[in-house]
Amino acid sequence: MMIKYIDWKVTIPRIVAAVPIAILVFIPVFSTSRDTLSIIILSGVWVIAAMGFAMILRTGQFSMGQAAFMAIGGYASAILTVKMGWSFWPSFFMAGVISGIIALIIGSVVLRVGNIYFSIITLSFGEIVRILAQNLEGITHGARGLIPPSPEPIVLGSFEINFDASVVPYYYFMILLVAITSLVFWQINRSRLGGTFFSLAANQILAEHQGIYLMKYRVIAFTVAGIFTGFAGAFYAHFLEIITPYMLGLWESIQIMIMSIVGGVSSLVAGPLVGAVLLKVLSVYLSRLPVYGIHALLFGGAVVLVLVFLPKGTGLIDLWKKFWRKVFNEPEWYEIPSIDE
Amino acid sequence: MSFLELTNVTKQFGRLSAIEDINLSVNQGEVLGIVGPNGSGKSTLINVMTSYYRPTSGSIYFKGRKISGLRPDKIAALGIARTFQSNILFEGATVLESVMVSAYLQYKTNNLQSFLRTKAYRDEYEKIVGKVLDLLKMLELFNDTFLPASGLSHGYQRMLGIAIALASGPKVLLLDEPTTGMNHEEAMFVVENIRKINETGVTVILIEHNMKVLLDLATRVAVLNFGIKIAEGKPKEVMNKREVIEAYLGTETI
Amino acid sequence: MPPAAIWMDGLIQSCIYMTMAFGMVLVFSILGILNWAHGQFYMFGGIVVYYAVAAAGIPFPISLLISAVAVGVLGMLVEKLIIERVNVPIYGPLYVGVATISLIFFFEGAASMLFGMQDKGLSMVYPGVLDLGVFSVSYQKIGVVIFTVIVMVAMYIVLNLTKIGLAIRAVSQEPVAANLYGISVKRISVIVMGIGCAMAAMAGSIMAPIYPVNPFMGRIPMIMSLLAIVIGGIGSLTGAIVGGLILGFLNSVIAYKISYFSEVVLFILVILILLVRPQGLFGASLK
Numbered sequence: 001m002m003i004k005y006i007d008w009k010v011t012i013p014r015i016v017a018a019v020p021i022a023i024l025v026f027i028p029v030f031s032t033s034r035d036t037l038s039i040i041i042l043s044g045v046w047v048i049a050a051m052g053f054a055m056i057l058r059t060g061q062f063s064m065g066q067a068a069f070m071a072i073g074g075y076a077s078a079i080l081t082v083k084m085g086w087s088f089w090p091s092f093f094m095a096g097v098i099s100g101i102i103a104l105i106i107g108s109v110v111l112r113v114g115n116i117y118f119s120i121i122t123l124s125f126g127e128i129v130r131i132l133a134q135n136l137e138g139i140t141h142g143a144r145g146l147i148p149p150s151p152e153p154i155v156l157g158s159f160e161i162n163f164d165a166s167v168v169p170y171y172y173f174m175i176l177l178v179a180i181t182s183l184v185f186w187q188i189n190r191s192r193l194g195g196t197f198f199s200l201a202a203n204q205i206l207a208e209h210q211g212i213y214l215m216k217y218r219v220i221a222f223t224v225a226g227i228f229t230g231f232a233g234a235f236y237a238h239f240l241e242i243i244t245p246y247m248l249g250l251w252e253s254i255q256i257m258i259m260s261i262v263g264g265v266s267s268l269v270a271g272p273l274v275g276a277v278l279l280k281v282l283s284v285y286l287s288r289l290p291v292y293g294i295h296a297l298l299f300g301g302a303v304v305l306v307l308v309f310l311p312k313g314t315g316l317i318d319l320w321k322k323f324w325r326k327v328f329n330e331p332e333w334y335e336i337p338s339i340d341e
Numbered sequence: 342m343s344f345l346e347l348t349n350v351t352k353q354f355g356r357l358s359a360i361e362d363i364n365l366s367v368n369q370g371e372v373l374g375i376v377g378p379n380g381s382g383k384s385t386l387i388n389v390m391t392s393y394y395r396p397t398s399g400s401i402y403f404k405g406r407k408i409s410g411l412r413p414d415k416i417a418a419l420g421i422a423r424t425f426q427s428n429i430l431f432e433g434a435t436v437l438e439s440v441m442v443s444a445y446l447q448y449k450t451n452n453l454q455s456f457l458r459t460k461a462y463r464d465e466y467e468k469i470v471g472k473v474l475d476l477l478k479m480l481e482l483f484n485d486t487f488l489p490a491s492g493l494s495h496g497y498q499r500m501l502g503i504a505i506a507l508a509s510g511p512k513v514l515l516l517d518e519p520t521t522g523m524n525h526e527e528a529m530f531v532v533e534n535i536r537k538i539n540e541t542g543v544t545v546i547l548i549e550h551n552m553k554v555l556l557d558l559a560t561r562v563a564v565l566n567f568g569i570k571i572a573e574g575k576p577k578e579v580m581n582k583r584e585v586i587e588a589y590l591g592t593e594t595i
Numbered sequence: 596m597p598p599a600a601i602w603m604d605g606l607i608q609s610c611i612y613m614t615m616a617f618g619m620v621l622v623f624s625i626l627g628i629l630n631w632a633h634g635q636f637y638m639f640g641g642i643v644v645y646y647a648v649a650a651a652g653i654p655f656p657i658s659l660l661i662s663a664v665a666v667g668v669l670g671m672l673v674e675k676l677i678i679e680r681v682n683v684p685i686y687g688p689l690y691v692g693v694a695t696i697s698l699i700f701f702f703e704g705a706a707s708m709l710f711g712m713q714d715k716g717l718s719m720v721y722p723g724v725l726d727l728g729v730f731s732v733s734y735q736k737i738g739v740v741i742f743t744v745i746v747m748v749a750m751y752i753v754l755n756l757t758k759i760g761l762a763i764r765a766v767s768q769e770p771v772a773a774n775l776y777g778i779s780v781k782r783i784s785v786i787v788m789g790i791g792c793a794m795a796a797m798a799g800s801i802m803a804p805i806y807p808v809n810p811f812m813g814r815i816p817m818i819m820s821l822l823a824i825v826i827g828g829i830g831s832l833t834g835a836i837v838g839g840l841i842l843g844f845l846n847s848v849i850a851y852k853i854s855y856f857s858e859v860v861l862f863i864l865v866i867l868i869l870l871v872r873p874q875g876l877f878g879a880s881l882k
Contacts, residue, residue: 062689110866113873116629116688120825121869124862127818131859192448192455192462199442202431209391210509211417211446220452250818254696261693292712293810297704303697307690308680 013324017270025175028168037167041239043280044174045070048181048232050259050272052225055185057265058194059221060201061111062119065126066229067252073099073230074237074248075133075140078148083139088151092234099230100223107222111215114204126253133245145244148237170239177235181228182269188224189268197221255279262306264315271317278316279303344369344544345421345513350399350409352382352389359385360568362399367513372535372545374559374576376552378588382568383548384426387515390546391423392416403513418446422511426518428498430490436501437486440473443508447472473508480504480534496527503534513544520551532557552580564588599730601851602844607736607805608819609843610743611637614798615820616827616835617750618791624767624830625780625787628682628691632673634817635702636792639666640799641808642710648717648803655717655804662800663793670792673698674785706810714807735804742801746794747836753790754832763787819846822865828875837877 028037049066056063073095080091110121133140140146151173154161163169188194196217199207208214237243263275282302286295306316345367352359360382367373377383388394390401392413401409408416431439447469448455450462477483480500485493490501499519506514516535520528532554539545539558549555555562555576562579564572566588572579579585615637622630640662647658677698681690724731754760765773766783774780798816806812823842827834845864849857868875 057689062692109870113869116829117825117869117873119692120821121866123818124822124865128859128862131856131862135856187456187458191452191458192445192466193452195438195442196445198434198438199431199445202434203429205393206425206429206431206505207442208413209393209417209423210443210505211414213412213414254699258693258697261690291708293704293707295704296700297708300697300699300701300704304677304694304701307694307697308677 009324009328013320017320028171032166032168034167037171039281039284040277041167041170041174042236042284043277044178045232045236045239046256046259046280047178047273047276049229049256050263050276051181051185051269052229052232053256053260054265054268054272055188055197055221055225057260058189058197058201058268059218060204061114061218061222062116062257063122063222063225064119064250064253064257065122065124065129066225066256067248067250068122068126068129069099069103069226069229070233070236070252071129071133071243071245071248072102073233074148074243075146075233076230077234078146078237078243079139081148082146088149088238092151092231092238095234096227096231099233100227103226103230104219104223107219107226108215111218111222114218123250123253126250130245130249140245143245145242145247146237147242150238150241174235177231178273181231182273184224184228185268193217193220194268258303262303262315264317266314267317270320271315274317274320275315343367344404346402347390348400348402350386350389350401351397352385352394353397358568360389360565363565363568363570365563365570365573367544367546368561369544370539370542371560372539372547372558374555374562375546375548375565376550376555376562377565380567381565381588383565384517385568386565387423387517387546387548390416390515391421417509417511420510420512421515422506422509422513423515424499424502424506424517424519426521428495428502430498430501432491434490435487436477436482436490436493436504437473439490439501440477440504440508441470443505444469444473444510446509476504476507479537481530496523499523499531500534503531503538507538507543511543513546514538515546515548517548518550519547520549520554528554556580601847603730603732603736605844605847607739607843608846609840610739611798611802611816611839612820612823612843613836613839614743614746614794615816616823616839617747617832618794619820620824620827620830620832620835621763621787621794622791623824624832625763626674626678626682626691626784628678628688629695629821630678630788630791631692631695631817632698632702633791633795633820634813634815635699635706636666636670636795636813637799637816638706638808638810638813639669639702640796641803641812642706642799642810643796644800644803645715645717645808649715659797659800663797666796667789667793671785671789673792674788678788679781679784703810703813710808710810712810714809716807717804739801739805742797746797750794759786822861824875825865826868826875828877831875831877834875834877838875 024040027040031037049070052069053063053066056066076098077088077091077095080086080094081088086094106125110125111118113121134143136142150163153163161169196207196212199210199212200214200217204214233248236247240247259276259279260272261275262279263273264271279299283295283299286298289295310316311318343366347363347365350363351361363386375383375386385394389396389409392409392411392415396409399409400407403419403421406419408419408421431442434442448465450459450465454462474483474486477486480503482497482500482504485497490498493501499521503516503519506516519535520531523531528551535545535547535558545558547555547558559576561574562572562576563570564579564585566584571584571588572582615633619630619633622628622633643662643665644655644658647653647661648655651658653661677694678691681687681694683690723734725734725737754763762773762778762783763786765776765778766780770780799813819842820839823838824835825838826841827836827838842861845861846857849860
């Protein structure tokens with residue numbers, strides 16, 4: 001019989017972090033107001049997209065076209081349901097697959113050139129997707145956009161989950177989606193893939209000379225991000241029951257990026273989650289302010305302040321770790337050794 | 342054909358030839374020293390051999406297979422590892438993380454197995470952790486296992502560079518001036534370790550300024566000057582050759 | 596063959612993109628980062644000139660200088676207070692990128708609050724049309740071209756014939772060595788950011804009489820000058836000028852030929868250039 005040693009320094013922060021998550025799961029019990037739940041549901045969409053961005057960033061690449069994959073997922077699902085008459089579930093699944101395939105194709109062509117060039121190419125790609133969506137009238141209905149239906153009810157014996165009646169089913173669907181994404185990303189980060197991704201960003205020349213084929217891992221990260229971002233986009237379209245070319249453009253890609261960075265990319269899951277939820281909620285409340293322009297002003301200002309005043313190279317999530325180090329009175333990570341050995 | 346062979350390898354940068362028409366053969370298990378004054382093309386030679394640069398002409402064969410023009414990761418996968426002249430590290434990683442990441446080539450399990458954490462992967466992982474720790478012990482980095490690599494002193498960073506290269510389990514190890522900036526004791530420590538590494542069956546190609554190190558270690562020496570190989574042979578004999586002395590000290594002093 | 600007016604329009608657009616791209620490249624070569632909020636400095640240039648001319652009644656050429664100085668100082672403040680503090684090793688470009696992108700929101704928000712959302716326009720400062728028989732050009736547009744040439748020549752002189760220009764070139768080539776020789780890289784960064792932003796402001800102000808002024812006018816020139824830099828080669832000043840020229844004409848001429856797909860063609864062209872020759876037309880070979 002093995003006695004498991006419990007490290008309270010790890011366990012207590014986890015328990016404290018679990019409390020808000022538990023509260024989140026039970027929110028619909030207390031309130032079913034469309035308003036409150038919508039904010040959380042929509043933040044969930046951005047959480048997934050931000051996680052995808054963080055994953056690509058892990059490999060040292062800086063994608064500025066993540067919203068395009070949301071748009072691809074959204075349009076794929078919308079076209080399949082509206083034009084081809086598929087039902088929701090298969091088209092939702094196909095949205096992720098299509099988005100993933102497009103990411104795979106684009107990635108294997110484009111990831112050859114890295115760094116700033118990759119950012120500009122993905123930015124261009126995002127714009128191309130937007131312009132095409134705007135102009136391919138026959139498929140996308142142009143600027144008017146498509147109106148995808150809500151999911152069909154799920155019948156479990158006598159019990160029926162109806163997506164039209166309230167947003168609660170959407171809420172749990174979203175939580176499930178975020179949970180699955182988090183689990184997959186967490187597992188990737190923990191496996192050998194995580195270390196390999198990290199080595200690409202940390203020093204690609206060294207990594208290459210250790211036998212790591214850069215393209216392979218960049219494409220893997222890009223594709224995995226593409227798949228989940230596609231799911232998020234499809235969900236977004238079906239939840240809002242509309243998708244237009246203007247919903248997911250360059251500015252949304254930029255927001256995804258900001259959410260990831262502000263949350264902190266030292267962790268693949270928690271950072272983007274915290275960043276996306278906080279910034280989305282902030283953004284929603286700011287947009288209710290009466291003066292036009294103050295929303296953008298405060299949003300931009302808040303992000304700049306966070307970046308300037310946080311320790312360099314960290315995000316909000318690192319404050320959490322720092323807090324617990326203070327609580328347990330642990331020393332900082334390391335002290336620089338003295339010059340002589 | 343010998344173990345590792347360079348035939349007529351030339352690398353030009355613009356009009357300038359960094360190395361010109363180099364023929365060199367390396368035997369299995371030896372320590373080949375490459376010497377030459379600054380700017381004689383020693384590092385370029387290593388960079389060409391590991392495909393950091395593509396040779397302008399000529400080819401390189403490893404175990405009879407042509408490797409010039411392959412991607413660097415392919416060359417590493419064939420068993421040729423290298424260190425760098427400056428301390429190139431994985432930014433933000435600890436010593437252990439750096440070496441664990443570098444052990445990439447030692448895994449037999451694929452990425453899917455590692456994602457699903459199958460039994461085969463976990464067993465292999467444990468084995469590799471063991472190997473890496475042994476490696477760190479051997480190179481006296483064990484006390485710094487959990488320190489960030491960038492916090493190490495220069496000498497230890499050089500050792501970490503060697504550890505990173507060795508972690509991939511190479512058959513040939515190319516060392517680019519492993520003892521730069523070290524004092525005598527540190528350099529001798531490195532020499533000891535290179536000898537130990539060589540004894541495990543790894544062929545070592547060593548670029549070195551420090552003659553003492555070279556005379557101690559190398560079984561054979563090749564001398565470069567202005568990108569051209571001017572001498573090759575046993576260390577003691579080569580060092581007494583007229584061309585070599587001229588290359589190092591200049592003609593007028595003789 | 597598109598009519599002359601299209602070519603003229605292309606030339607005018609080239610002038611904006613050239614001036615903006617030049618400033619961005621200058622900043623990039625010293626700070627190693629792209630200033631994504633460059634378009635917003637362009638927008639502020641337009642707004643300052645609008646207020647100076649329409650509200651305060653200052654003559655146009657003087658208000659142009661005022662706006663260049665004012666926005667240049669704003670750029671310096673941004674460098675000193677934000678970029679310098681965020682630009683850390685390793686992930687610096689990333690964090691600066693996000694900070695400057697957030698500044699886009701900040702500046703556009705500020706501008707919409709102060710300036711209002713609606714388009715405003717200055718009346719032509721130099722009314723009248725030059726009739727060349729085949730086609731006619733307004734004096735205002737000729738003014739834009741001449742002004743751009745003056746700015747470029749002035750930049751050439753500053754960079755090549757003055758001490759500060761020497762310092763800037765030194766830092767762009769070898770920051771560490773320049774620092775050791777007593778050039779303060781931090782100060783040069785601030786100055787260069789000031790110059791870059793002032794150039795964007797000048798582009799914005801010279802355009803104010805031609806295009807409408809509004810808080811969002813900076814977005815498209817920003818993207819276009821970014822693409823111009825890419826075509827010319829990131830980090831190359833000549834590349835910025837040539838890229839700006841190519842892009843301005845391309846944009847107006849392709850738009851004339853195939854309407855809405857012009858942008859798609861443009862972006863695909865940029866992607867192709869980056870894939871085939873990532874260093875751009877004038878950049879040095881990477882390896």
